[in-house]
Amino acid sequence: MKRQTLGLAIVALALLALPLVLTQIGTAWVRIANLAILFIFLSLGLNIVVGMAGLLDLGYVAFYAVGAYTWALLASPHFDLHLPFWVILPLGALFACIAGAVLGAPTLRLRGDYLAIVTLGFGEIVRIFMNNLSAPFNITNGPKGITRIDGMRIGDFNFTQTDTLLGIAFTGPAKYYYLLLLLLLGVIVVNLRLQNSRIGRAWVAIREDEIAAKAVGINTRNVKLLAFAMGASFGGIAGGMFAAMQGFVSPESFVLNESIMILAMIVLGGMGNVWGVIAGALLLSFVPEFLRYSVEPLQRAVFGRMLIDPEVLRMLLFGIALVLTMRFRPAGLWPEKRHQREMSQALEGTGA
Amino acid sequence: MDTFLQQLINGLTTGSVYAIVALGYTMVYGVIQLINFAHGEVVMIGAMVAFSVIMALVGAGTGLPPALVVLLGVLAAVPVCMAIGYALERLAYRPLRHAPRLAPLITAIGMSIILQHLALLIWGRDPRAFPQILENASFAIGGAAISTVQIAIILLSLLMMAGLTWFVHRTKFGIAIRATAEDVRVAALMGIDANRVIAATFVIGAALGAVAGVMVGTYYGIAHYTMGFVLGLKAFSAAVLGGIGNLAGAMLGGIVLGLVEALGTGYISEISDLCQWPLVGELLTERCAAEGHVILFGSNYQDVFAFLVLILVLVFRPSGLLGERVAERA
Structure with a gap:
């Protein structure tokens, strides 16, 4: 127990010191760390839907988009609205939650692949609307996106400028880092608490066998809707943070590939297991960035020139990694214990 | 020009292509109940390979008749796609046949990322213009026009659908495919090699996809590494x-989807012109007078129709138009 506390303290200290170290290397890395936290946040949100309730959602990025556009429209010169964050962020979550319920309600009867394809279609519809709602009334400014979005501001504390505290300079991205870390802590606690709650167990029951779940008195409709709505609201919050952090949103940030990336984080890490999901998200956030910086010099060193565009090579390696991981660890790198048990049983069963 | 008839023809053309590609999905699904997520990329590779072959033949100045050049392009694309289809099954699906259902979906996504970026490496980031070598004459029917390419696409698709139906219902191997779709274990007991049947559905689907890819390329005159998605x-x-899982259903579904999309795109601007609406139109009198139309949804919403139709059908008829059964246990 004591050792565990010590370990936790070390991890916490390291996480707190990280932006200061990264600032020394380059502010770009702090931004990458921020995006990584945002993706962990997103994948934990999707984990509620896919990992716990077993509802395969391929359009999760739509809720992220709803949150981002809520912030962008209510806090930018586009409509000349500059509402404070404590109005917009909950509003973004609420809108995303409503969108989640709207998607969830008609699709409750569907399962498996049918649900996957409908959610995917939903995500595409949202993106097409964002892309085209610039005429005849300019709402989203179309493919050009919305620029000069207000940054985060709590009272007099502004997240876009550098402040000095105790002789240490905290840049804008570093401040966002701490805020995101706080939010992330919140979502981790929610996930962990949900896991063994009544609702969490109901979700798992539905995932394992919907008919049996119904038979033991779970209101599958409401519980499934709740999973959709809850996952969506986390997406909405993440979207709002994204808009504030970047100061710019456009439909291009909310393509299907993003949904797939988030899903891949969950599946790769180990569905349903909070720590596995976090590890998967970290892995898929940082590895491509490292590749981005290492692939080019490596190629020059080995071949003397650029053979393959680093961006392309990065995606190729990503695809290969997905295939290989699933090939050798079909339940993910760090699977949920319950899943792991099932897997070994299933394999024994078919091996006979 | 008659919009209705014209959109009917256009819809029939794209619908035939959708139907041919849909056959690839439905065959695989029928046998192993999994989505072949990378099938779209196979179609794209088919278009790209044919593009390269046609360009090479045109560039070499062989003087072959244009129809033969396109045919050679198809003949080159088909085996390449068949090989990719086989590789897909072996690498992404067969090793994971007893894994959780999400696992093969992820490997398929991985494979489609790989295929897409290989195509990007080989054929570049820019859209490639398909050489317009086929003489594209237009015929007038009842106020609308139909081109030779459209006629060729529709006829070729019908031919392939008829051929596949014959193959699945009349040949021994076709019967094996249907038996496997019915029940893999019982089929295996009857001496059917399930692995071969499953691989065959991937390969046949890929061959059809290759032809569809060439049809899309010649119809729109363009091929791009993202077109498969x-x-x-x-x-x-x-x-x-x-x-899904029903061959006739895939054909019908493709045609219906093509028609809905074409007619929807043809009429949406007219319907959503706010100036014609009773109450809203009066609020916008100034803008209507100045611009003539205030169109809420233009033809750029084309892609929305397919998904809207899909969602509506699944909500009201979850097993599809011709589907008999929805598996209780996914």
Whole structure:
């Protein structure tokens, strides 16, 4: 127990010191760390839907988009609205939650692949609307996106400028880092608490066998809707943070590939297991960035020139990694214990 | 020009292509109950290979008749795609046949990322213009026009559908495929090699996909490394619409989807012109007078139709138009 506390303290200290170290290397890395936290946040949100309730959602990025556009429209010169964050962020979550319920309600009867394809279609519809709602009334400014979005501001504390505290300079991205870390802590606690709650167990029951779940008195409709709505609201919050952090949103940030990336984080890490999901998200956030910086010099060193565009090579390696991981660890790198048990049983069963 | 008839012809053309691609999804789904997520990319590779062959033949100045050049392009694309289809099954699906259902989906996504970026490496980032060598004459029918390419696409698709139906219902191997779709274990007991049948559905689907890719390329005159995604998505929607796992359903679904999309795109601007609406129109008198139309949804919403139809069908008829059964246990 004591050792565990010590370990936790070390991890916490390291996480707190990280932006200061990264600032020394380059502010770009702090931004990458921020995006990584945002993706962990997103994948934990999707984990509620896919990992716990077993509802395969391929359009999760739509809720992220709803949150981002809520912030962008209510806090930018586009409509000349500059509402404070404590109005917009909950509003973004609420809108995303409503969108989640709207998607969830008609699709409750569907399962498996049918649900996957409908959610995917939903995500595409949202993106097409964002892309085209610039005429005849300019709402989203179309493919050009919305620029000069207000940054985060709590009272007099502004997240876009550098402040000095105790002789240490905290840049804008570093401040966002701490805020995101706080939010992330919140979502981790929610996930962990949900896991063994009544609702969490109901979700798992539905995932394992919907008919049996119904038979033991779970209101599958409401519980499934709740999973959709809850996952969506986390997406909405993440979207709002994204808009504030970047100061710019456009439909291009909310393509299907993003949904797939988030899903891949969950599946790769180990569905349903909070720590596995976090590890998967970290892995898929940082590895491509490292590749981005290492692939080019490596190629020059080995071949003397650029053979393959680093961006392309990065995606190729990503695809290969997905295939290989699933090939050798079909339940993910760090699977949920319950899943792991099932897997070994299933394999024994078919091996006979 | 008659909009209705014209959109009917256009819809029939794209619908035939959707139907051919949808057959690839539905065959695989019928046998192993999994979405071949990378099928769209196979179609794209087919278009790209044919593009290269046609360009090479045109560039070499062989003087061959244009129809033969395109045919050679198809003949080159088909075996390449068949090989890719086989590789897909071996690498992404067969090793994971007893894994959780999400695992093969992820490997398929991985494979489609790989295929897409290989195509990007080989054929570049820019859209490639398909050489317009076929003489594209237009015929007038009842106020609308139909081109030779459209006629060729529709006829060729019908031919392939008829051929596949014959193959599945009349040949021994076709019967093996249907038996496997019915029940893999019982089929295996009857001496059917399930692995061979499953691989064959991937390969046949890929061959059809290759032809569809060339048809899309010649019809729109363009090929791009990302073209497989939307096409695959729509074709899958078509397969679901018709009732996935059902061959006739995929054909019907493809045609219906093509028609809905074409007619929807043809009429949406007219319908959503706010100036014609009773109450809203009066609020916008100034803008209507100045611009003539205030169109809420233009033809740029084309892609929305496919998904809307899909969602509506699944909500009201979850097993699709011709589907008989929805497996209780996914």
